[in-house]
Amino acid sequence: MSSVTKALDLLSHFSAARAEIGLSQLCRIAKRDKATTYRHLQALEVAGFVEQNPTSKQYRLGPAVLQLAQTREATVPRKASTERPLFDLTETTGETAHVTVLSGTKMFGLAVCDSPRHGTRAIIDIDVFPLHATASGLCALAFGPKGLMDVALADLTSFTTETATTPSALSNTVDAIRQTGFGRAMRSYETEIEGVSAPLFDQTGQFAGAVSVASVATRFTPALEHTIKEHLMIASRDITHNWGGTIPSHIEGLWAKSLTTPHALDSTS
Known part of the structure; x- marks a missing residue:
């Protein structure tokens, strides 16, 4: 599995029932080490696929996901x-x-x-x-x-x-x-x-x-x-x-x- 695939696969762990996930929790869910998971989250954050809640510091889906979803449904x-x-x-x-x-x-x-x-x-x-x-x-x-x-x-x-x-x-x-x-x-x-x-x-x-x-x-x-x-x-x-x-x-x-x-x-x- 490529680094890009591994990073994007982290998005699949977010859901309506689990809208925000902390770094340690995501490591447990994805079964990955903290350093690699954090590096992938940083890349996703730069691209707008995830963002950090400024209060809780947990991660949530970013605006780029919404834009892609709207484009997908439109096309x-x-x-x-x-x-x-x-x-x-x-x-x-x-x-x-x-x-x-x-x-x-x-x-x-x-x-x-x-x-x-x-x-x-x-x-x-x-x-x-x-x-x-x-x-x-x-x-x-x-x-x-x-x-x-x-x-x-x-x-x-x-x-x-x-x-x-x-x-x-x-x-x-x-x-x-x-x-x-x-x-x-x-x-x-x-x-x-x-x-x-x-x-x-x-x-x-x-x-x-x-x-x-x-x-x-x-x-x-x-x-x-x-x-x-x-x-x-x-x-x-x-x-x-x-x-x-x-x-x-x-x-x-x-x-x-x-x-x-x-x-x-x-x-x-």
């Missing part, structure tokens, strides 16, 4: 085109819906729509989605670039007792997803959340991201699973169309087959 308007499909998905399922995008080897959160139907609902509060533990990450492993599996295997962090933490367990989970066309995380990232996702494609014809529904596990019945899958297909088609792509015929075939066997992924629990 590749993906977020805006997800709003209506996500709203419809939330309305029809009654659960939280969200979209993630694949950038390099990471799945980043792009948009979220919370359902007002339930007082208790899934809260999406992460920016980078673990490939081996989330529905969207597993969807990427099943339908994205082959090199993603090596990335996932390099960090099989255990989040719950259901997380795939061995190569064979992860391989079996991904193989099952390839049989249905739907990513599925059965309490593997959070013990109280069940997730289902469908792949998204762009104008290149390649996997570009995933649209997902996160449900409180106690509400996740076979009937709700079937409803979620039905409307995930619609949302995936709509978003993929908005991104200039089309759903591959073999994915459409997997969906059709999966909906005639609603419990196809039960064996992955």
